[in-house]
Amino acid sequence: MANHSLLLLGLLSLLLLLRSVSPSDLTLPPGATFPSTQAEKLIRGLNLFPRDAVPTAASAGADEPKRIVEREFKIPGLLGSEGVSVKELGHHAGYYRLSHSHDARMFYFFFESRSSKDDPVVIWLTGGPGCSSELAVFYENGPFKIADNLSLVWNEYGWDKASNLIFVDQPTGTGFSYSSDKRDLRHDETGVSNDLYDFLQAFFKEHPQFTKNDFYITGESYAGHYIPAFASRVHQGNKAKDGIHINLKGFAIGNGLTDPAIQYKAYTDYALDMGIIKEPDYTRINKLMPACELAIKLCGTSGKAACLASYLVCNNIFNSIMKIAGNTNYYDIRKQCEGSLCYDFSNMEKFLKQKTVRDALGVGDIEFVSCSPSVYQAMLTDWMRNLEVGIPALLEDGVKMLIYAGEYDLICNWLGNSRWVHSMEWSGQQHFVNSPTLSFEVDNKEAGQTKSHGPLAFLKVHNAGHMVPMDQPKAALEMLKRWTGGKLAGPSSRPENMISAV
Ligand SMILES: *[C@@H]1O[C@H](CO)[C@@H](O)[C@H](O)[C@H]1NC(C)=O
Numbered sequence: 001m002a003n004h005s006l007l008l009l010g011l012l013s014l015l016l017l018l019r020s021v022s023p024s025d026l027t028l029p030p031g032a033t034f035p036s037t038q039a040e041k042l043i044r045g046l047n048l049f050p051r052d053a054v055p056t057a058a059s060a061g062a063d064e065p066k067r068i069v070e071r072e073f074k075i076p077g078l079l080g081s082e083g084v085s086v087k088e089l090g091h092h093a094g095y096y097r098l099s100h101s102h103d104a105r106m107f108y109f110f111f112e113s114r115s116s117k118d119d120p121v122v123i124w125l126t127g128g129p130g131c132s133s134e135l136a137v138f139y140e141n142g143p144f145k146i147a148d149n150l151s152l153v154w155n156e157y158g159w160d161k162a163s164n165l166i167f168v169d170q171p172t173g174t175g176f177s178y179s180s181d182k183r184d185l186r187h188d189e190t191g192v193s194n195d196l197y198d199f200l201q202a203f204f205k206e207h208p209q210f211t212k213n214d215f216y217i218t219g220e221s222y223a224g225h226y227i228p229a230f231a232s233r234v235h236q237g238n239k240a241k242d243g244i245h246i247n248l249k250g251f252a253i254g255n256g257l258t259d260p261a262i263q264y265k266a267y268t269d270y271a272l273d274m275g276i277i278k279e280p281d282y283t284r285i286n287k288l289m290p291a292c293e294l295a296i297k298l299c300g301t302s303g304k305a306a307c308l309a310s311y312l313v314c315n316n317i318f319n320s321i322m323k324i325a326g327n328t329n330y331y332d333i334r335k336q337c338e339g340s341l342c343y344d345f346s347n348m349e350k351f352l353k354q355k356t357v358r359d360a361l362g363v364g365d366i367e368f369v370s371c372s373p374s375v376y377q378a379m380l381t382d383w384m385r386n387l388e389v390g391i392p393a394l395l396e397d398g399v400k401m402l403i404y405a406g407e408y409d410l411i412c413n414w415l416g417n418s419r420w421v422h423s424m425e426w427s428g429q430q431h432f433v434n435s436p437t438l439s440f441e442v443d444n445k446e447a448g449q450t451k452s453h454g455p456l457a458f459l460k461v462h463n464a465g466h467m468v469p470m471d472q473p474k475a476a477l478e479m480l481k482r483w484t485g486g487k488l489a490g491p492s493s494r495p496e497n498m499i500s501a502v
Helices: 002-018 039-045 134-139 189-206 223-239 260-273 279-286 289-302 304-325 346-353 355-361 373-378 388-396 414-423 429-434 473-485
Strands: 068-072 091-097 104-111 121-125 144-146 152-154 164-168 215-220 248-254 400-406 438-442 445-453 456-461
Touching: 068 189, 091 189, 104 189, 121 223, 134 144, 134 164, 134 346, 144 346, 164 189, 189 223, 215 223, 223 248, 223 388, 248 473, 260 279, 260 289, 260 304, 260 414, 279 304, 289 304, 346 355, 388 400, 400 414, 400 473, 414 429, 414 456, 429 445, 438 473, 445 473, 456 473
Parallel strands: 121 164, 121 215, 215 248, 248 400, 400 456
Antiparallel strands: 068 091, 091 104, 104 164, 144 152, 438 445, 445 456
């Protein structure tokens, strides 16, 4: 296929380039696993698997095999839930056989709210591209955390305290999601958003009691690409009266990559402001800017090869900053980069390798891939695409958007996010631009600064890096509650500690 040879050609030049420059990446560290040269690794990376890993009980007894196979589970080692039955927990894990794929299965978690089944349904997407949402389940906003002895402890600030919470592993090849067929790799947001939409349809068919609830899409990092596309896909499906109506109320992106032209330009400004680079570096690195801007423009108009080229050209900017920043953690400039993902997530890998856990989740022998290099590579031509373009239409139809960002993240920094949000053209733009910056208070202290008008809200979160719910769990849960409840600024809208049954 022409597409594939273009991609191959691009990858070849990429390989050459990588000899001197390491790639920037929203979740993989420079050079760690990318690009992998061993075919074996690539195959494992895609989670190619010859057998059907869905448990046998799944398809038993049905002429027409069910597309969705779900089980209620209680993860072994969960502390403080003795005497609580699986049913009471309302924790589900499942595989969805993707409708428009050759053989792809999408893995997901569904945690019913600990507070009320009437809470909104919230789906979370981790970025990468190619990183598992289990990173969020166990380190950010999931119901539990992994202790060093691999016990699970309840997360006091899990988003399941205020929502019925879904985590999916996607695109295919990520986390526990897999396919036996290479053609199921996704290369763009059309493929990604169609799969997610198909999943949602199957999910609500399986859980019809939740279709009336408000529905929100959330996520982080490269999900700044996924989310606008997914929200548009849902909105379009609703308008066309396709399948089940999805009660989409809004979408939220945390430290996302959405409008690369603006966000790449903000790198040097942010780095200078934060003292990562000095004035002469700033002037020198900024000389790379016009080429990057031009390349992004070409990507917007002439497709795939130009998009790969712009990825290479523009990432020189980020790489030049990192050459000066050294081992600084580019997800949190207060820290040093440690471990293969700049943080130590090894407990998750250990936890998910345990047979008892795998049996509880029904994942068979599928290898868990926390961040897949093959999924990442397959999405390279998507990277520089501008996903801001579909957002105004959603806002005009009253779908809410929250853009939030931890202030110490470099790679998807708040400055670049603030700029694209301000420069987005829609009917409320001037009002938004002119609206005051308000304090976002948690426990009578400023936890961030926010600005909003109509359906649009922006929040800069203090003392947080790229992973806001990990660094500021309480503020992040407050943010979710207030935003879905209608008002972000000001003091707590609800008294504390009136929730939590478990
Ligand atoms: C494991 O760690 C948790 C949290 O620190 C603790 O509550 C629990 O008692 C520990 N379990 C064992 C078996 O040591």
